[in-house]
Amino acid sequence: MKKHLQNVFLIIFIAAFIVLWHILSLGRKSLIFPSPYEVYLSLYSIITSPAFMPTVFNTVRAVFLSFAAAFIPALILGIISKLFPFVYRLMELVSGFIRSLPTVAIILMALLLLPLSYTPVIICYFVVFPVLYTNISEGLQNVDEKLLEMARIYKFSNAKIIRNIYIPSLKTYIIAGSRSALGLNFKVMVTAEVFNFANHYTIGAQMYMHKIQIDLAGIMAWALIVVAVSIIFDLFIKLIFRENYSK
Amino acid sequence: MIKLLNIKKSFNNTTVLDSLDMVFEEESITAILGPSGCGKTTLLRIIAGLINADSGEIKGSEHRNMSFLFQEPRLLPWKSAWKNLELVLPDNLDKETKKKLCFEMLDKVGLKGYENHLPSELSGGMCQRLSMARAFIIQTDILFMDEPFQSLDLKRREQMINLFKSLWLKQKPMVIMVTHDVQEALLLSDKIYILSDKPTRILKEIMNPIPFEKRTVKNEHFYGLEREIINEYIIKEN
Numbered sequence: 001m002k003k004h005l006q007n008v009f010l011i012i013f014i015a016a017f018i019v020l021w022h023i024l025s026l027g028r029k030s031l032i033f034p035s036p037y038e039v040y041l042s043l044y045s046i047i048t049s050p051a052f053m054p055t056v057f058n059t060v061r062a063v064f065l066s067f068a069a070a071f072i073p074a075l076i077l078g079i080i081s082k083l084f085p086f087v088y089r090l091m092e093l094v095s096g097f098i099r100s101l102p103t104v105a106i107i108l109m110a111l112l113l114l115p116l117s118y119t120p121v122i123i124c125y126f127v128v129f130p131v132l133y134t135n136i137s138e139g140l141q142n143v144d145e146k147l148l149e150m151a152r153i154y155k156f157s158n159a160k161i162i163r164n165i166y167i168p169s170l171k172t173y174i175i176a177g178s179r180s181a182l183g184l185n186f187k188v189m190v191t192a193e194v195f196n197f198a199n200h201y202t203i204g205a206q207m208y209m210h211k212i213q214i215d216l217a218g219i220m221a222w223a224l225i226v227v228a229v230s231i232i233f234d235l236f237i238k239l240i241f242r243e244n245y246s247k
Numbered sequence: 248m249i250k251l252l253n254i255k256k257s258f259n260n261t262t263v264l265d266s267l268d269m270v271f272e273e274e275s276i277t278a279i280l281g282p283s284g285c286g287k288t289t290l291l292r293i294i295a296g297l298i299n300a301d302s303g304e305i306k307g308s309e310h311r312n313m314s315f316l317f318q319e320p321r322l323l324p325w326k327s328a329w330k331n332l333e334l335v336l337p338d339n340l341d342k343e344t345k346k347k348l349c350f351e352m353l354d355k356v357g358l359k360g361y362e363n364h365l366p367s368e369l370s371g372g373m374c375q376r377l378s379m380a381r382a383f384i385i386q387t388d389i390l391f392m393d394e395p396f397q398s399l400d401l402k403r404r405e406q407m408i409n410l411f412k413s414l415w416l417k418q419k420p421m422v423i424m425v426t427h428d429v430q431e432a433l434l435l436s437d438k439i440y441i442l443s444d445k446p447t448r449i450l451k452e453i454m455n456p457i458p459f460e461k462r463t464v465k466n467e468h469f470y471g472l473e474r475e476i477i478n479e480y481i482i483k484e485n
Contacts (some may be wrong), residue, residue, distance in 0.1 A: 150321040154335040168325040
């Protein structure tokens with residue numbers, strides 16, 4: 001009942017938002033403030049165009065490529081920093097430094113220094129890696145020492161300790177890290193694609209085209225598509241990492 | 248038999264354990280009785296090999312199966328009751344045998360019907376019983392107990408002590424327990440080491456004159472012994 005009520009409130013909120021948006025756009029040119037209907041028309045024409053699927057696919061592929069490229073070293077370095085405290089301290093500095101770097105600085109440096117076609121993936125790697133590393137490393141540092149001590153008493157093998165204590169303890173940190181990293185990754189990827197002219201069939205490049213044509217409705221339509229894709233992938237992560245406690 | 252010879256341990260230049268010599272016999276229960284904070288848990292962890300002593304020697308504890316009843320149950324929160332037990336069983340047993348052993352043990356400790364419950368779905372007392380089931384499901388040589396009944400109310404404590412006694416009689420592992428509760432020590436142990444406050448040394452080694460099967464608070468000698476220990480060693484010392 002409570003969930004049902006929440007859904008009703010959500011629908012009312014979205015409807016109220018669209019009505020307000022429509023009222024605000026009345027009497028204004030679509031160039032300055034497009035109405036919800038104009039954005040809908042733009043969205044429809046984007047989705048039905050043959051270039052839509054390849055465009056979304058290219059961006060999604062790049063998001064996952066950079067995510068995977070960041071996840072594996074983040075996991076390995078997380079494990080190493082659990083084993084060697086000096087690596088933990090060193091990585092705290094490194095990931096803190098990368099986290100503090102302005103995203104636009106990373107984008108501009110990558111555009112100048114790297115081959116154009118790889119830049120979005122590499123940019124995202126630098127943005128996502130500290131988020132994933134911090135979560136994984138914190139998760140490993142916070143594994144319950146009392147459980148590890150119990151495992152030592154009962155002579156658990158290392159494989160058993162990893163499978164039954166480390167992985168379940170890490171799971172919540174990995175889910176949280178992956179969700180925020182993927183959300184962030186989509187945003188940064190689209191930004192990086194705006195600056196990358198190597199491939200026109202990416203969400204960022206398409207947004208840039210609409211910007212050149214001063215088509216605000218098109219930009220807003222693509223923004224909605226990015227939000228929808230992000231939500232779908234967030235749900236996907238929640239689904240694959242759903243609570244599967246071993247009964 | 249396990250022998251401790253001249254065990255010393257300090258933390259931050261404060262001597263906690265000061266030259267302790269102790270003997271723990273096979274098939275017997277020994278209580279280490281001392282005031283809170285005197286280093287009993289540290290001593291137990293040294294004997295179990297979880298931490299090292301600064302000096303001294305421990306003989307007879309190598310390569311032996313150990314179980315530990317901690318102050319808190321230390322169960323894996325993401326594993327059901329029977330899977331928490333299954334984890335400590337030898338890997339060479341097949342899945343069906345393991346499951347059968349776990350279910351039988353859960354029945355013995357009064358957790359029949361709760362096999363598939365997670366620890367968070369069990370009460371505190373049930374979790375303690377599960378922890379005890381884990382300690383006894385393997386053929387253990389040495390069982391360490393660190394005030395395992397301390398967090399329980401009187402009724403549950405009595406139930407747990409009776410459960411412990413029935414399980415112990417079937418295997419008779421060497422038990423080394425630490426407690427600050429004189430009654431608990433008298434109800435369970437064959438031998439009691441009474442420790443002083445820090446720097447901890449042995450005040451007295453007492454053999455419990457009450458036979459195992461007659462160790463209840465109803466025994467005619469029980470309260471006399473309790474009073475004697477409290478008056479002679481605990482009050483006088485402190």
